Amino acid sequence: MIKVSPKAKRLLVPxxxxxxxxxVGAIIMLVWSYDPFQAYSSMFESALGSxxxxxxxxxxxxxxxxxxxxxxxxxxxxxxxxxxxGQAQAGWLTAIWIGLAFKGxxxxxxxxxxxxxxxxxxxxxxxxxxxxxxxxxxxxxxxxIMLNYIVLYLCQYLHxxxxxxxxxxxxxxxxxxxxxxxxxxxxxxxxxxxxxxSGGIFLAxxxxxxxxxxxxxxxxGFEIKAVGLNPFASRYAGMSDKKNIIIxxxxxxxxxxxxxxxxxxxTYQNYFTQTTTLDIGWDGMSVALLGGxxxxxxxxxxxxxxxxxxxxxxxxxxxxIPFEIVxxxxxxxxxxxxxxWAVGLLFKEKKSDKTATYIATAETAGRQAANDQxxxxxx
Amino acid sequence: MNFVxxxxxxVSSTLVYSAPLIFTAxxxxxxxxxxxxxxxxxxxxxxxxxxxxxxNLSFASTxxxxxxxxxxxxxxxxxxxxxLLHAVATVNWRADHVISGTVLNLMxxxxxxxxxxxxxxxxxxxxxxxxxxYFSFPGLANIPVIGPIxxxxxSAPAWVAIVLSIFLYWVLYKxxxxxxxxxxxxxxxxxxxxxxxxxxxxxxxxLISGFLGGIGGAVFAEAIAGxxxxxxxxxQGFMALAAMIFGRYNPIGAMLSSLFFGFAQSLSIIGxxxxxxxxxxxxYLQIAPYVLTIIVLVVFFGKTVGPAADxxxxxxxx
Numbered sequence: 285m286i287k288v289s290p291k292a293k294r295l296l297v298p299x300x301x302x303x304x305x306x307x308v309g310a311i312i313m314l315v316w317s318y319d320p321f322q323a324y325s326s327m328f329e330s331a332l333g334s335x336x337x338x339x340x341x342x343x344x345x346x347x348x349x350x351x352x353x354x355x356x357x358x359x360x361x362x363x364x365x366x367x368x369x370g371q372a373q374a375g376w377l378t379a380i381w382i383g384l385a386f387k388g389x390x391x392x393x394x395x396x397x398x399x400x401x402x403x404x405x406x407x408x409x410x411x412x413x414x415x416x417x418x419x420x421x422x423x424x425x426x427x428x429i430m431l432n433y434i435v436l437y438l439c440q441y442l443h444x445x446x447x448x449x450x451x452x453x454x455x456x457x458x459x460x461x462x463x464x465x466x467x468x469x470x471x472x473x474x475x476x477x478x479x480x481x482s483g484g485i486f487l488a489x490x491x492x493x494x495x496x497x498x499x500x501x502x503x504x505g506f507e508i509k510a511v512g513l514n515p516f517a518s519r520y521a522g523m524s525d526k527k528n529i530i531i532x533x534x535x536x537x538x539x540x541x542x543x544x545x546x547x548x549x550x551t552y553q554n555y556f557t558q559t560t561t562l563d564i565g566w567d568g569m570s571v572a573l574l575g576g577x578x579x580x581x582x583x584x585x586x587x588x589x590x591x592x593x594x595x596x597x598x599x600x601x602x603x604x605i606p607f608e609i610v611x612x613x614x615x616x617x618x619x620x621x622x623x624x625w626a627v628g629l630l631f632k633e634k635k636s637d638k639t640a641t642y643i644a645t646a647e648t649a650g651r652q653a654a655n656d657q658x659x660x661x662x663x
Numbered sequence: 664m665n666f667v668x669x670x671x672x673x674v675s676s677t678l679v680y681s682a683p684l685i686f687t688a689x690x691x692x693x694x695x696x697x698x699x700x701x702x703x704x705x706x707x708x709x710x711x712x713x714x715x716x717x718x719n720l721s722f723a724s725t726x727x728x729x730x731x732x733x734x735x736x737x738x739x740x741x742x743x744x745x746x747l748l749h750a751v752a753t754v755n756w757r758a759d760h761v762i763s764g765t766v767l768n769l770m771x772x773x774x775x776x777x778x779x780x781x782x783x784x785x786x787x788x789x790x791x792x793x794x795x796x797y798f799s800f801p802g803l804a805n806i807p808v809i810g811p812i813x814x815x816x817x818s819a820p821a822w823v824a825i826v827l828s829i830f831l832y833w834v835l836y837k838x839x840x841x842x843x844x845x846x847x848x849x850x851x852x853x854x855x856x857x858x859x860x861x862x863x864x865x866x867x868x869x870l871i872s873g874f875l876g877g878i879g880g881a882v883f884a885e886a887i888a889g890x891x892x893x894x895x896x897x898x899q900g901f902m903a904l905a906a907m908i909f910g911r912y913n914p915i916g917a918m919l920s921s922l923f924f925g926f927a928q929s930l931s932i933i934g935x936x937x938x939x940x941x942x943x944x945x946x947y948l949q950i951a952p953y954v955l956t957i958i959v960l961v962v963f964f965g966k967t968v969g970p971a972a973d974x975x976x977x978x979x980x981x
Contacts, residue, residue, distance in 0.1 A: 312777070316781045422960050423960070426957075432898075434950045437949040445946075560894060561898070570769060573762050573765060612774055615773070618762065622752060623758045
């Protein structure tokens with residue numbers, strides 16, 4: 285056991301979790317006689333070793349930041365929004381459709397139009413679940429799972445049977461959006477070796493700032509958190525739980541929709557038929573679980589996640605090691621983050637000044653009580 | 664097509680598609696009643712599916728027609744081992760149940776595909792030769808009208824699952840073990856005071872869900888998919904989770920709502936063989952199961968009530 289200050293412990297626990305995750309991956313590789321050193325070095329090499337690699341890593345992180353923010357806003361209010369893939373998909377199709385249908389508009393009108401419409405589409409999908417929860421008490425886990433599939437098939441129908449044929453290349457793929465409707469920035473792509481990086485990353489950083497501001501500095505954020513912690517106390521304090529449930533789901537869906545928008549307008553430039561729920565939805569959830577409630581945490585987690593994903597592809601080509609190992613590493617890291625209490629046992633906190641410890645204990649006790657209350661409320 | 668044939672087709676495909684959901688949802692009820700939320704059913708099913716297919720491919724010539732059943736059993740055992748991760752994390756190490764369960768979902772597909780690649784050098788297995796197929800109950804199948812609809816060319820695992828759900832209802836509500844398990848999920852402090860080992864009960868709940876979830880995945884793989892790839896289990900675990908909540912955390916409820924989901928899913932697959940429905944655009948049939956679920960939930964159930972201490976870590980005071 286190592287003695288550290290409480291502050292150092294807060295930093296050390298996630299770092300140890302990340303290292304432990306990589307170790308799990310290394311052990312699995314050793315068991316199947318792959319070389320972990322070669323694997324990890326080729327992974328970092330391909331994710332960070334070239335301008336193109338860095339560009340692709342950032343490109344991969346961009347939508348995940350939005351979706352992780354979306355997940356965190358709903359979980360702050362006490363909801364498990366598992367409908368991230370559907371909300372992102374709605375945003376993606378909407379943005380591309382508008383980009384293609386209004387191709388002639390100038391960039392300063394078209395781009396905001398696409399982005400706003402995409403986020404509204406995501407908000408609409410999540411809002412349904414929020415409305416059902418607020419007024420009928422419908423379990424949001426079920427309703428958002430169901431909405432994922434409804435959106436999946438509805439998008440297929442809309443894009444294959446409703447969308448004007450002239451906007452599509454064939455049944456499965458739409459045309460690409462023009463320069464005025466795209467988030468790609470020529471000089472940025474050039475700077476990063478012709479990768480698919482887009483202006484979406486700047487929007488993502490703005491979104492992180494908004495997220496931080498929303499949750500820490502505004503009444504809306506405060507009420508969402510309050511309702512999440514203790515719906516009874518919040519109602520007693522005059523906050524409307526119905527209103528906050530719906531607002532948090534709308535905001536959550538709007539951010540997820542934006543994740544789909546940057547994936548569409550930034551990465552692919554078109555929409556094509558999806559056969560399963562959208563990957564970025566689940567990846568975004570992983571990022572949120574890794575990054576926790578803080579904006580910086582989400583940014584770092586999205587980058588780590590993307591280094592692993594993009595590097596994993598390079599590792600497969602360069603070292604011949606199955607790509608799946610990086611997903612195992614990601615899952616293992618999240619596992620260690622989840623059991624941070626047990627990981628924390630490795631470190632013993634130095635006796636710091638008494639008041640700090642006292643406040644910390646009071647805080648945990650309070651949270652426990654709030655949890656009990658909330659559970660009671662659901663029952 | 665006459666009426667009985669259409670009905671027989673609907674019933675048999677409903678049973679085929681429900682079987683994996685029933686097993687998995689039953690597992691879910693035990694985990695949740697012991698107080699551990701288990702959103703990792705999807706991952707557990709994936710491991711069960713993977714195990715059963717590998718076993719089936721390797722031992723089909725040795726065990727013949729018993730292979731799928733043995734494969735399902737082995738899938739269940741691997742499900743137990745896999746769910747141990749969730750049990751240790753949530754019972755002993757105070758992990759958030761939802762995050763830990765999500766880890767199972769994130770871990771299973773890459774782990775299984777990695778192993779498939781390591782064993783077979785490709786991302787997808789061959790098709791199995793010994794699958795569950797169709798089963799006719801001797802005797803019962805000859806009953807006029809009812810026989811052909813329910814007992815002829817039907818899914819044997821589904822009938823096992825239905826009988827199992829009644830047995831598990833008895834276990835959960837009529838035995839000492841069931842009472843102890845439920846009290847660990849309702850009020851762990853009180854249960855502990857009365858000398859019940861809450862940790863042990865919660866382990867039992869999670870491991871039972873691992874066993875049944877593994878079987879559910881294996882049944883899906885060996886009765887419907889026929890091989891294993893990354894997309895073999897695509898959402899069935901979540902459907903089972905929904906069925907369990909829909910069934911109000913009760914084994915028989917979980918079984919009935921799994922049958923409902925299985926029915927709705929099979930409609931979109933056999934719809935074009937049924938006169939009247941085949942003329943509808945396919946999108947309606949595709950989204951029907953999911954829309955119906957939401958509507959039924961809103962209209963008939965409203966708030967679902969779970970065990971009071973479901974999702975809360977129980978930390979034994981020293």
